[in-house]
Amino acid sequence: MSKVWRTLRQQAEQFAGWNPVLRWNVEYRVLEHDSLEAALAANLGLSLRHLGGDKLEAWLAALLRSEPAITIQSAADIDRFVKDDPSCVDHYVALSSCAGFQALQLYRISHMLWLNREHHNALMLKNWGAQVWSIDIHPGAQIGKGVVFRHGQGLVIDDGVVIEDDVTLWNAVSILRGPAGERKSPILKRGATVHAQSVVCGGVTVKKGITLPECTLFTESVADLSS
Template sequence: MSKVWRTLRQQAEQFAGWNPVMRWNVEYRVLEHDCFEAALAANLGFSLRHLGGDKLQAWLTALLRSESTIALQSEADIGRFVKYDPSCVDHYVALSSCAGFQALQLYRISHELWLNGEHHNALMLKNWAAQAWGIDIHPGAQIGKGVVIRHGHGLVIDDAVVIEDDVTLWNAVSILRSPAGACKSPVLKKGCTVHAHSVLCGGVTVKKDMILAECTLFTESVADVVN
């Protein structure tokens, strides 16, 4: 049992103790499951139940159990969400009700489908995430672990975008490939932060640990780096 899973179960038990009326919900989301992967699938399935139906949870569970790297990335994500997002007071809140966290995890599943050539299924999940949370992440993007999406609504990430570990993204950020020629895409280096309403398009590289305030950056040259 991983440290994250132990923490989640402890926090879920605490929450159920504080609010017995909602114990059924806590059990459904965490306590009735045997591992982090199953609990993650239950929470994603619950948020998308109006789109994917009752069998969605079983499919997501099977996908998560078959791709162990997704859970490892998700555990790194949830740790940074709790540390850096004030709306996530603990792991249980992040898992059960944080739109940015949930949308990112559905991206991780769709990305694995994309890599396995299941483009139709991958894009279906991508579109469902956009409908449910207002966060649109193409499954062809490459996103590292420990990523935080603050608030998130209006975030758009194009295909071929590269986002390294420990990056923080705010709401209404657009990270887009160039519409012309070589179709270059932005690269966000480890630890950088992009604040709300920023637009990055084309061959832009945001340097390690840099903080970008609201801005618009467009370039066709992969050599152009934000200093």
């Protein structure tokens, strides 16, 4: 049993003790499951229940079991959400109610489908995620582990974008491919941070650990941020 999974179960038990009225919800999200993969599927399925019901949850669970690397990335994500996002007071809150965390995990599944050339399924999940969380991540993007979406609403990540480990993106950030004819995509190096309402467009490489200010447009012609 992984450290993250043990922590999640302990925190879920604590939460159920504090709020017995919601114990059924805690059991559904965590306590009745035997792995992080199953709990992730249950939480994503619950958020998307109006779109697919129990069969959707079962499909997501099967996809997660088929690709163990996703769970490793998810464990790194949830640890960093708890460390860096004050709204995620613990692992249970991040898993069960943090829009940024859930949207990122759905992307990880859609990305796997995209790589397996199941493009219709990948884009369906991408579009459903955008409807539910207002976070639009193309499955053709490449996103590392330990990534945090602070608040997240309005975030857009385009096809071909590369985001390395431990990057933080705030709400209403747009990371976009360049215009037709160029079609270069941004690269965000490890530990970079992009603050709210900023746009990074085209062949920009954001340096390792750099922080971009809010409400700013970054393109090749405006700022050379390459390392």
